[in-house]
Amino acid sequence: MKVLLVQPPQFGKPGFNKIALVEPLGLEMVAGALLPDHEVRIHDMRIDDNLDKALAAFRPDAVGISCSFTIDVYRSQKIAETARTAGVPFIFVGGLHASLNPPDFQQPEIDCIVVGEGEFASRELLAAVTKGGDLGDVPGIVLNTDAGQVFTGPRPQADLNELPFPARELLPHGRRHRYFFNFWKPLATLETARGCPHRCNFCSVWTFFEGRCRTKDPERVADELERRKEKFVLITDDNFLLSVNRAKKIAEVIKERGIKKRYSFQARSDTIVKHPEVIAQWREIGLSHVFIGFESLDQEELKAVNKKNDVETNEKALEIVHSHDLTVTGAFIINQDYGPNEFKRLREYIASRRISLPQFTVLTPLPGTDLFREIEKKISVKNYELYDFLHSVLPTRLDPSEFYREFAGLYKSAYSNVNIFRTRIIPVIMGLATRRLSLMHLRRIIRAAREFGEGKNYLSGKAANNPGNAS
Template sequence: MRVLFVHPGPLMYSEVYLRLEPLGMERVAQAVRAAGHEVRLLDLQTFGLADFARELKEFQPRAIGFSLNYLANVPEVIDLAKSVKQQCRDSFVFVGGHSASFIADELLEHGAGAIDAVLRGEGEIATPLLVSAIEDGGLDKVPGAVTAKGRGPAPVLLESLDKFPPARDLLARRRRYFIGVLDPCASIEFTRGCPWDCSFCSAWTFYGRSYRMASAEAAAEELAAVAEPNVFIVDDVAFIHPEHGYAIGREIERRNIRKQYYLETRADVLIRNQEVFAYWKKLGLRYLFLGLEAIDEEGLKAHRKRSSTGVNFEALEIARKLGIHVAVNLIADPGWDAARFAVVREWALAIPEIVHFTVATPYPGTELWLTESRKLTTLDYRLFDIQHAVLPTQLPLFEFYERLVETQRVIARKHMGAQAMRDAAGLILRLALKGQTNFARSIWKFDRVYNPQRQFADHQRPVAYTIRPPRPPGAAPRDPAQLYVHPRREGAKRQAPIADLGQAPV
């Protein structure tokens, strides 16, 4: 069967800071290809709608699968699904991905017949079964499948991350992917899942608190096949198990793999396992992303980070000593006033690290979605992108965006202003000589992308599809099991013990 997988277009954040390859879609594509089907990929982050129309006409796929990891892409995916049904009436259209897993019934309702199925949970096992069921029947038996007629069995986790390496050969325009100065940049996955339960995050509810690791041999083999000189390790928390990081590193050394790396981790993990990060610095680790989220104890408690300001600041000191560049994320609460913005801005300017801001956003699948008592001020999916305020703001909305953007601009000037440009001129020139201009273009885009007029105007756009609001807190008793996409397997044996995680639930 001919199967086309489509990733939707870029979001606001990715217009400036990064554009990542659709790794999950590539892995699912490999699983479907391994089942004997003819597969193509199209990423609308780097291609346009004309390319999509041409692909439909030339390839004539029997099945089209849309990747929907971000809630803000919902209207785009629904409209694309409807356009497919107009052009290819007999095609089977399905949607999968992280966000899709939490709003499956909504997608079917909005699709009004244009979406034949939504696939909840991980896709590597279920998607080949779904594709086979299109012709053979039995959609109701596919794990995670949701159709107008009902739901199949619970989603099934992929037992081994080694099994389906991403089908990178199917994805064109790979040099368009980057993260900061790592241009171009591929992505890779060493682990999947997270044992922490931050209230704003849905990784733990999606994976049912499972945590799996690729074998060191498979991870290094995949890494050796990556053509790009830079690699983003997409793990939710890198090197929770230091022995896993060492094992992969030894395989990298044995194969003489030379790359530069960017990864994400937690402050407490960096402190506990700083030796493995020092080891990876020698292997090429250049950038490290730390989601500090708050600069005070009250904020950390609200986000249930299970950390402290002392731990966070110690982690920053360790990264500085290791010579690893750090990007920090803070969550801007809509309840901030002018004084709070000033305090945070002063703190961010006082440290050498890059500081990014995201806006506190309750997402379906997060505990915050069920417990946040402030009423949503919008039901427009497109604004659920952690760059817009969807909760009531203490300041008038336009002023909130003015304060937010000014804070971002002042901080960004340290790293993306005229002096930074002069300092980075050599790097920009070297990249340009290789045909790489993603990083340079991102610097010039900042003022156009981040401005209060644009963000405020986004609230005034006509809304075609609205998100189902959560039930009011206390309206009905909640079954904790309903939080999870993949059922939590009580007592299931992990691949390795998570040693000394402090207060983190396991």
């Protein structure tokens, strides 16, 4: 069977995809599971949006669509319609949002939804399609039938060490060099674990993985790393240090094998404070960047999102990471109740704490999360295109124009041209000198930073249906 796996396009001004575009690792994982029995191609519409051409050239028997983000729902639906019009007989959808919200894909063009992890479920699903078997016998599937949607039952979660290696070789020649994280280019991604033991109410990850955590053995992690030629590696785990002992062992194996790369991972501040030695160990083997979800400067706000952490711990973690001369992305959630004083306080905090790559997102109740269920009645915007963490789907205390002006001001003060290069001038120069970076990419990052810093960009185009003021 010929199978085309499709990553939906991303667009919008501003948009996080303009400062970070990572390979479609989920589809690469699914492809790795399908390859022994099927001819598989991956089409990333973020790089090439000409789906009609890809369908005509390959003429697939099945199309699989990745819908992990809420903003991808309408685009995924459109892909299914395009594929069916092109004569594709079997179409399925998977991914985080699709798994938590199957009714969003109850349409005639879509045959079924893969719920949960897609590697082995997709393999069994397409085996049944090929043999003309009963799809109802495949666990972990929601079937679209004339009588409605039918769930085939839960699927046991897999041992991550038994997963096939990602089929990265399926990316069209040259496109592996299109993925980046700011000035890290070309970029590879690596998954070493799934799940998180914590229960932040805004997070859909722990819900998707049914509250369980599983990890790959250090040797398996090193095996995957050795397959990658890229210098820069973004570890995609939502909580890389969920097992500190395992993280230490991974570092030991990497050092023993002589693997030389630069790494970025995400960790909680409380773990960093309890185990500063693991940061030092990883710094020695190439750790350059750490993503930490600080979320808020206010303890009550941390409590409201069930963070189970405190501001003081965040401060201590920042000091530890800075002591190792690491770049930090400190993530902050902007509450709809913010006024000028709260925005000013955050701007001043970022500057005083030297957080080099701050990230600001608007509090967003993603469908399927605890937060969504808690405040669903307050949500005033149903348009999924606005669930991009840059627009409010809840009423704001300030007038929308003022709210977004203040929100944009956070980015403008943090990512002025001077601030962009202040801590990254040497890596940028080296990247240009070695032709790893181009002037075109440099201009792209600068242009994206400017877009984030202009309030009018949040009120134009798809933001036209802004929820307005709180009553």
